[in-house]
Amino acid sequence: MRIFVIPGVVAAFSLAVIWVALQLDVSPPLIVGDSMQPRVFPILLMVINLVLAAFLVIQYRKSPPPKVPWEGFQTWGSVVLFAIFFPLTVYIDMMIAIAVVMFVMCFLWGERRLHVAAAVAVITPAAIFFLFDLVLRVRFPRGLLTNWYYG
């Protein structure tokens, strides 16, 4: 069963893309001329991927892929932090979001000295912020801190 999981995901994705591509607008022949409709190229690519997925099944039947051990909480916790970063940035502030994620990530990965984790989480985003703001002239999205800083 395991041998079908990855090829199955590839095939399902390819079929989904083909379905979406088939819904794309058709361009008038006058514009397309001797070339191809915009939907053709992505469909062609996904057909190639379907063929490759079939090859992958054959390959996996000969030598099944090794069972991937489930990662620890550090890995999946970090993925969750990626997801949390989104609402924090949109609803509070990007710099605060970075600091929070950095602090929790330090702790999650095993840093038990809270003052070290806090220092890393505060100094790094602050240093990067000032570098980008003052030297590279990049404006960051509005939020709690940036509203106060930009005025």
Add this chain to the structure above:
Amino acid sequence: MIEALQAMASVVLDPYLIVLILLTTIMGVVIGVLPGLGATTGAALLLPFTLTMEPVHAIAVLATIYVSATFAGSITAILINTPGTAAAAATTFDGYPLAKRGEAGRALGIAVISSTFGGVFSVIVLCIAAPVLARVAYEFRPPEYFALALFGLSMLASISAGGAVRNLIGGVFGVWLATIGVERTTGVERFMFGNYELYEGLSFVPVFIGLFALSELLVQSKRVNEVVDAITLKAVKLPTREDYKRIWKTVLRSCGIGTFIGVLPAEGATVASMIGYSEARRWSKNKEEFGKGAIEGIAGAESANNAATGGAMVPTMVLGIPGSGTTAVILVGLMVHGLRPGPYLFTEQVDKVYQIFGAMLLANIVFMAMGLYAAKLFARISLIPLQILWPIVFALAVIGAYALSSSLLDVWIALIFGVIGFLARRHGFAVAPIAVGLILGEMVETNFQNSLKMFEGDWWRILTQPLAAMFLFFAVLGLFGSSIVSGISRLRSKAD
């Protein structure tokens, strides 16, 4: 030629550029010694910092990161048996055993000298080969570019990480990513789902930051509890006359191998170092020493991986086809800074091109000095706890993704591709093919469309163009070459 030499020499007259190369070499070596943070990740993270620089300075920074990080991977490979970059994996085979015998200084000395020789050799080849190839590339029309891009994609089948089929799936996925946005000829929106920030397609930089930096963060999270067994280093020792006698043939051979492998689209320093190492073993009189601390093994791997850096810049700058994952980032850097890669770069902005080559040459010399005199210090940096290092990388990654076009969408793209890259790697798929596919995607589609227009819809007439047919033949060879060779050898063994 004289103009080119003048442009290269002008690098040493630009104090700002020299300071920049010095600082970037330090940064590159630091990136190279930190396990997980290779040249590609380093270049992707630093690209946004180059935004306000002049084009030559910006590309010089990225190229310097490339050469110095490729070398620096050997420091940790020798001292802690952990290659700082994938390209230094072959260096561990003999570097670490030699260091365990108490000869860490000698091992590092050989690595530094071989890397410098490989790097300088490849830059010289780059200076000679690139303009020649550019003259040939002037004749290229859409069919040739289409075939060339297909050849580049077919080479994904032979890169080491991941299997051939998995690499090709990644490559095709990357090409599909390039179709997101508005189709230029017809104005039809493709896969945008109403998001007008995707009008011009996916930005390369956030995708690369996600694929290389953030996916690596998730991979490294599995290593937090690993205990590193470090070897103490007193000082780096320059090779003796006897050492030189033993390694010079290996170094020369690996320089040739590395440069050639580097020139091939999508191949890179990792493949070069593996082949350099195995060839060093094949030609050595002391085969039994390999794996136990043979200096030819270190020299073979190190000169090959650094020779690949200059080689990989040839297709990148002349044809716009990345020679490796890191040159894919450099290619994006060229585009971001308004230097359109291709043969015309060598007529319209030749002075800039040679200044970049000059900067690469200088970087090779600077990292030699650093390798010889500061390797001990850099080796200590590799012991920075992962729980401190990777949250910092996270901050650099998200701000870097945002900075290029001040778009929050780019941050989400980076985070999403971080997870996609991690899941792909978790199941044995390499991420470099996705990056290469994304870069080559537009080239494949646009040139295929233009070829169809040229031949009034008869796609098969592409095969009637000699150069295009040759590239397509090589593409088929790249896809099925290894199967054909193994099939023939199986038939032969049956016949015997």
